[in-house]
Amino acid sequence: MSKKMQQVFRMKEGTDETSYAKTSYIQKQVQSLTKPMREKAIKEFYCREQPTILCIADLGCSSVELSNLSPVFGLLETVENARRELEKGPQEYQIYLNDLPRNDFNTIFRSLGSFGEKLKQEMRDDFGHYFVYGAPGSFHGRLFPSNHLHFIHSSYSLHWLSQVPKGIEDNKGNIYIAKTSPPHVLKAYYEQFERDFWTFLRCRSEEVVAGGMMVLTLMGRKSTEPYSKKSCLIFDMFATALNDMVVEGFIEEDKLNTFSIPIYTPSEEELGFMVEKEGSFNLNQVLITEVNWKPSEQYKNPYDKSSDHANFTNCMRAVAEYLLISHFGEAILEEVFRRYKKMVKVSMAKEKNVFTNITVSLTRKG
Structure with a gap:
């Protein structure tokens, strides 16, 4: 990952209501x-390998409390159930939590106490030992020793690129792939993603043991065309807000024309092609899911009485805030999200908005 991206890209830290x-x-x-x-x-x-120490890595874990959003608990619970079925003794676990160095690891490690309590309450007395480590760094390069990991999980991270694609300077008025983007801009985004995903697979092929597995979830698209409303609408609305602010004198036009979101939402076909091209992993299974922009009842904060469009705007702000600040400065932030929230409200009232997600299960070839 480029040094600039490592400096500016991170999620909103802390545990307050906007984090x-x-x-x-x-x-x-x-x-x-x-x-x-x-x-x-x-x-x-x-069940196949029964390692003495099971090494698990969560790549792009972000600044979450370990006992809440992290999938680690479910993974340990699954292994523990399998271990008892096999009548094996206590299992030891090494758990690596990875993200960029500027990620809020403090929030993660402050939650270790509650995570341990949860394990004590829900696992039986014969639960073994677990050891949690931070692994700061970009997953676009090597992170772990050779032949070390047994299982890798990553969710909602790999669609982020290591850098803004080169050669997209004439994508004026847009901040991502849009209907008006020239064909070479679409090509540049795809080729950057192809390079990044190939590098990711090659690095993991050196770190994962033969027979080791990865389950990776990316924001993607069902369409074979690079521009898809479902994957691009969130950025179209940001672009509209920023263009309006240029017209009204809040932002300089040159500033907008040099801002691009470093993301790519692949199709199932593109992911399958890249896995085959890199060649180190077998593709076991593909799952395509959709989630609504509106929070389901299960995931609504009972103490937050905000509207659905406000909740969605806060979700997007926690992801995009530092990218916007690093390029435009902090002064425009409230105005951008005020406008963005109004557009989200209109869009949600007119239609069902969803994110498309692609999950792949991979096994390291022997």
């Missing part, structure tokens, strides 16, 4: 939908 930890209901819903797939994969690996 990523408290507003990321979309991510929670996605992880709930993909839970059976990742727990099936880790059970399959454990």
